Amino acid sequence: MNAAAPLISVVSPVYRAxxxxxxxxxxxxxxxxxxxxxxxxxxxEDRSPDESWKAIQEESRKDPRIRGVRLARNFGQHRAIxxxxxxARGDWVVVMDCDLQDPPEEIPRLYxxxxxxxxxxxxxxxxxxxPGLRQTISRTFxxxxxxxxxxxxxxxxxxxxxxxxxxxASFCSYREQLRLLGGITSLMGFTTDVLPVNREPRFAGExxxxxxxLLSIAAExxxxxxxxxxxxxxxxxAFISGLSIVAGxxxxxxxxxxxxxxxxxxxxxxxLYLIGGMIIANLGLIGxxxxxxxxxxxxxxxxxxxxxxxxPDVQTGELHADLSSNExxxxxxxxxxxxxxxxxxxxxxxxxxxxxxxxxxxxxxxxTVFGADKTSEKNHGREARLALAxxxxxxxxxxxxxxxxxxxxxxxxxxxxxxxxxANLPKYFEVYLKVPIEELRRxxxxxxxxxxxxxxxxxxxxxxxxxxxxxxxxxxxxxxxKRSAMELADEVFEVLRKRIWT
Numbered sequence: 001m002n003a004a005a006p007l008i009s010v011v012s013p014v015y016r017a018x019x020x021x022x023x024x025x026x027x028x029x030x031x032x033x034x035x036x037x038x039x040x041x042x043x044x045e046d047r048s049p050d051e052s053w054k055a056i057q058e059e060s061r062k063d064p065r066i067r068g069v070r071l072a073r074n075f076g077q078h079r080a081i082x083x084x085x086x087x088a089r090g091d092w093v094v095v096m097d098c099d100l101q102d103p104p105e106e107i108p109r110l111y112x113x114x115x116x117x118x119x120x121x122x123x124x125x126x127x128x129x130x131p132g133l134r135q136t137i138s139r140t141f142x143x144x145x146x147x148x149x150x151x152x153x154x155x156x157x158x159x160x161x162x163x164x165x166x167x168x169a170s171f172c173s174y175r176e177q178l179r180l181l182g183g184i185t186s187l188m189g190f191t192t193d194v195l196p197v198n199r200e201p202r203f204a205g206e207x208x209x210x211x212x213x214l215l216s217i218a219a220e221x222x223x224x225x226x227x228x229x230x231x232x233x234x235x236x237x238a239f240i241s242g243l244s245i246v247a248g249x250x251x252x253x254x255x256x257x258x259x260x261x262x263x264x265x266x267x268x269x270x271x272l273y274l275i276g277g278m279i280i281a282n283l284g285l286i287g288x289x290x291x292x293x294x295x296x297x298x299x300x301x302x303x304x305x306x307x308x309x310x311x312p313d314v315q316t317g318e319l320h321a322d323l324s325s326n327e328x329x330x331x332x333x334x335x336x337x338x339x340x341x342x343x344x345x346x347x348x349x350x351x352x353x354x355x356x357x358x359x360x361x362x363x364x365x366x367x368t369v370f371g372a373d374k375t376s377e378k379n380h381g382r383e384a385r386l387a388l389a390x391x392x393x394x395x396x397x398x399x400x401x402x403x404x405x406x407x408x409x410x411x412x413x414x415x416x417x418x419x420x421x422x423a424n425l426p427k428y429f430e431v432y433l434k435v436p437i438e439e440l441r442r443x444x445x446x447x448x449x450x451x452x453x454x455x456x457x458x459x460x461x462x463x464x465x466x467x468x469x470x471x472x473x474x475x476x477x478x479x480x481x482k483r484s485a486m487e488l489a490d491e492v493f494e495v496l497r498k499r500i501w502t
Contacts, residue, residue, distance in 0.1 A: 008032055008039040008111070009090030013080035014056065015046045017098045021055035025066055027104040034108050042087055043098070044069045044080040060309035068309035075303045078179035081159065083303045085168050086497075094162045095181060102160040106197050110162040119167050119190035123160035125199040157182065160197070166190075169490040172497075173350050175302065178292075233282050240278055329396045329425040330407045330496065333470065334433030335462045336448050337440040339485060340409035343433065343477075346489035348407055356405050363410035366392055381459055382466070389417045393425065400426050413467035422472065431492055432473040437462055439479055 010028055014021065025041060032039040045053045045068060056068035069083055081095055092114060096102040106123060113121040159181050163171070167190050174184050185192075330347070332340045341362050351358050372388050389412035396406045421428050440462070441449045452460045459465045470476075475495050477488055 007036045007091055008107075009088035009093045010039070010041045010107070011044065011081060011084030011088055011093060011095050012042070012098045013044045013046055013077050013084065014052050014098045015048045015074075015077070015080075016050055016052065017048065018050040018052045018055050020098055020100055021052060021059060024098055024100060024104070025059045025063070027100070028107075029063065029065075031104040031107045035111055039065060040088070040090065041066045042069060042084045043067070044071065044084045046077065046080040047071050047074040057309055066309075068307075069305060070307045072304040072306040076179070077159075078181055079303045081181055082172070082179055083305065086172055087308075088168060091165050092162055093165070093168050094160075096160045097158065101199050102158065103197065103200050106160075106195070107162070109197075110195055113193060113195050114162050114164065116193075117191060118193045119164045120185060120192040121162050122157055122192065122194050123197040124154065124194040125156045125158070126196045157194070161185075164190075165494070166487060166490050169350070169494055173493075175299075177300070177302070179302065233285050237278050237282065244275075327400050327403055328405045328427040328429065329400050329421070330405075330429045330431065331396070331412075331421060331425075332407065332409045332431045332433070333412055334435060335413070335437070335440055335467070336411060336460070337443045337445055338433040338435045339488075340411075340433055342485045343431070343488055343492070344407050344409040346485045347492055350489060350493045351405065351407070358405045358407055359399055361392070361396070361406060361408040361410075363392075363408075363412070366395075366410070385412075385459075385461075385465070386414050386416060389414055390420065393417055393421055396421075397425055411461050411467075413461060413469065415468040415471070418468070418470050418472070429496055430470055430473045430475075432470045432476045434469075434476055435479040 010032070012024065017024075021043065024043075028041055032041075043056045043059075043066065045056055047070070053068070053070050056066075056070075060066045060068045067087070069087060071080060071083065075083075085093065085095070092111060094107055094110065096104070102123065110121045110123065161181075163185070167185065167188065170188050170190075171181075171184055174188075332344050332347075334340050341364070344360060344362070348358050348360050367388070370388060370391055372384070389410065392408060392410055392412060396408055399406050418430070421430070444450055448457070448460055449463075451457045452463055461467050475492060477491070
């Protein structure tokens with residue numbers, strides 16, 4: 001993570017919380033300051049009908065570390081959380097509710113627990129400060145939802161948690177319309193632990209989640225995360241069919257005993273009611289699934305941003321939307337052995353997870369395609385390498401202008417290529433892997449440096465063949481032995497997403 005990025009980000013959706021904003025910010029700043037002064041607080045106002053936005057603007061004017069985000073309309077709590085996570089820049093990100101039932105003073109404990117080797121630490125409330133009836137309803141709701149959705153939900157757990165940058169990046173790659181922070185993070189996996197926390201009474205206002213709304217959410221989640229409702233309908237259908245057989249047998253017996261005065265009436269009525277009801281119910285269930293599938297195919301933005309306090313002229317729209325548009329070239333460059341192909345192979349699945357079809361081009365494979373895989377002066381001299389690099393660039397342009405997103409991993413360290421790319425490739429994004437030659441010699445996955453030292457080959461980029469480092473790389477990744485290719489891919493994905501949006 002860039003040194004300028006905040007160490008800790010806090011994301012909190014705000015709705016009908018005008019009276020909570022000032023106290024929330026005061027307590028958050030006090031708690032976060034015990035860890036570091038390098039933090040940011042992102043308050044996402046979900047088009048609240050009260051004066052919550054004015055309260056957020058006031059706090060943002062007092063402290064630039066407080067960023068207010070206003071959505072264009074009410075999109076719902078979990079989409080508001082998604083908007084905040086898309087904007088968060090911290091190495092660690094805390095998600096919490098704005099009503100102060102999630103005590104900010106517990107953040108240092110969550111952070112300490114995360115540093116023990118956990119990617120996610122979730123606050124598990126020892127005592128929910130709510131009326132007994134609501135506790136019972138909440139407990140029943142989450143147990144039923146766990147059974148239906150096939151995902152373990154704990155009624156003692158809410159949104160309050162801390163997540164690593166890698167987890168946040170993975171969460172942001174999930175763009176389905178139905179958002180549920182706990183559900184998606186459960187599907188992702190990652191090393192997770194819980195921390196017992198006392199939940200406090202609501203600071204002000206009342207909850208906007210009625211029992212009817214909870215039931216509606218439960219139905220949507222069950223449909224989105226499981227096919228169990230469909231399987232249940234099959235089981236119920238089989239059960240009713242069994243009852244119909246029993247009823248049919250009873251009718252036959254009664255008819256033979258001359259008990260039924262109108263022959264056929266009872267059997268017809270039973271059949272009509274049971275079969276008709278099942279057909280209508282199953283058609284409705286299937287239609288619901290089809291409707292949800294239709295919603296996903298439309299790929300509408302999860303949210304629309306109207307304003308951000310520190311950037312009032314921000315382009316509106318979903319932060320992730322531009323990433324899933326095509327016509328783009330991501331050019332990953334560096335010397336042999338720097339990890340270009342490994343980084344590209346880790347980055348591409350993250351991009352594809354947003355719904356973006358990506359073409360991956362690898363320099364080794366391209367040399368074979370262009371007939372330049374034989375080691376010779378003709379193929380590996382500076383002029384020949386420059387000409388080959390320009391062929392790569394033209395191929396990228398040919399593919400990208402047809403609406404394709406291209407990720408290419410190649411050395412091609414020539415100023416002429418870098419300049420041509422910036423002038424001619426759509427939405428060009430350049431990644432430079434800067435690794436010391438000593439480390440490259442140590443790695444030497446293809447034996448190139450060993451063969452050069454033995455006098456078997458010449459014209460090795462960075463040794464006897466001069467190279468031009470990118471002068472305007474969008475992101476330069478300096479060598480760090482502690483960072484994996486997955487972590488580098490997470491960083492590139494985040495920078496790519498934010499750079500394109502802004």
